[in-house]
Amino acid sequence: MKPTYADWNPWHGCTKISPGCKYCYVYRQDEMYGSDKSSSEVSLNADFNLPVKRKRDKSYKIPSGTVVFTCFTSDFLVEQADEWRTEAWAMIRERRDLTFFFFTKRIDRFAECVPGDWSGGYDNVIVGCTVENQTMADYRLPIFKQLSIKHKAIIVAPLLEQVDLTVYLDSTIEEVSVSGESGAEARICDYRWILALRRQCIEKNIPFRFHQTGAKLLKDGQLYRIRRKFQISQAYKANINYRIGEDRKPVKERENI
Numbered sequence: 001m002k003p004t005y006a007d008w009n010p011w012h013g014c015t016k017i018s019p020g021c022k023y024c025y026v027y028r029q030d031e032m033y034g035s036d037k038s039s040s041e042v043s044l045n046a047d048f049n050l051p052v053k054r055k056r057d058k059s060y061k062i063p064s065g066t067v068v069f070t071c072f073t074s075d076f077l078v079e080q081a082d083e084w085r086t087e088a089w090a091m092i093r094e095r096r097d098l099t100f101f102f103f104t105k106r107i108d109r110f111a112e113c114v115p116g117d118w119s120g121g122y123d124n125v126i127v128g129c130t131v132e133n134q135t136m137a138d139y140r141l142p143i144f145k146q147l148s149i150k151h152k153a154i155i156v157a158p159l160l161e162q163v164d165l166t167v168y169l170d171s172t173i174e175e176v177s178v179s180g181e182s183g184a185e186a187r188i189c190d191y192r193w194i195l196a197l198r199r200q201c202i203e204k205n206i207p208f209r210f211h212q213t214g215a216k217l218l219k220d221g222q223l224y225r226i227r228r229k230f231q232i233s234q235a236y237k238a239n240i241n242y243r244i245g246e247d248r249k250p251v252k253e254r255e256n257i
C-alpha cells in the first residue's frame with residue numbers, strides 16, 4: 001500500500017545558526033506572505049496537537065500509517081521551543097502508528113532534548129541531520145554518529161560546496177538526500193558536487209536521493225535557473241537516485257537533467 005503523507009508544524013519561526021540558514025525558506029515565506037511577526041520569533045501554531053486530533057467519529061484525523069513531515073517551518077530542536085517539546089514527544093509516543101520525520105541543524109542539542117524514555121530511540125521517528133558544507137558535516141556528523149536513533153538520514157541542503165561524507169557513511173544511515181538552494185538569492189549548486197555525493201553513497205551502499213535541484217544549478221559549464229515548481233521534478237528526472245540492490249549504471253547514462 002502506498003504511504004500517505006501529512007505535515008505537522010507544531011511551532012513556527014527559527015533563529016539562523018549556520019551558513020545554510022542565510023536564505024532560510026521560513027524567512028522567505030514569511031516575507032512573501034507579509035507576516036507581521038519576525039521569523040526569528042518562535043511561536044506555537046494552532047495545529048500544535050494535530051497528531052492527536054480526532055474527527056467526529058473519534059478516529060484520529062491523521063490516519064494510521066501516515067508519514068508525518070514534522071516541523072518544516074522551524075527546527076524541531078530550536079531552543080525557544082524547549083518548553084513545548086515534552087508535549088510534542090508525548091504526541092509522537094501516543095501515535096506510534098505514524099512515522100514522524102524531522103530535519104535539524106541542531107543535532108548538538110539532541111541529547112538534551114529527548115524524552116526520558118528515549119533510550120535507544122523510538123521506532124516511529126526518523127531524524128535527518130542537515131549539513132550544508134564540509135565544516136558543518138565535520139561538526140555535526142560525528143555527534144550524529146554517537147546518538148541512539150533508530151532511523152537516521154543525512155540531509156545535505158542547501159549544498160554549498162563539494163562535501164566528502166565518506167567517513168560518516170555506515171549502515172546506520174538509511175539515506176542521504178541532497179538539494180540545491182531555492183529562492184531568488186539562491187547560491188549556485190554545482191552538479192558535480194551532487195554526483196560526487198552520489199558516488200560516495202554507492203561506494204558505501206547507502207541509498208542516495210537527489211531531492212531538489214535548487215534555483216541555480218551549474219551543469220557542464222552552463223547555469224540553469226530552475227523555477228520553484230520544477231525543482232523537485234527536475235531532480236527526479238536526472239534519474240540518479242540510488243537504492244540498495246539497484247544496478248549501478250555509470251552516472252553518464254543517468255544524468256539526463
Ligand code: SF4
Pocket residue numbers: 014015016017018020021024025026073074075105
Ligand atoms: S535551522 Fe532551518 S529553519 Fe532554522 S533558520 Fe536555519 S534553515 Fe531556517
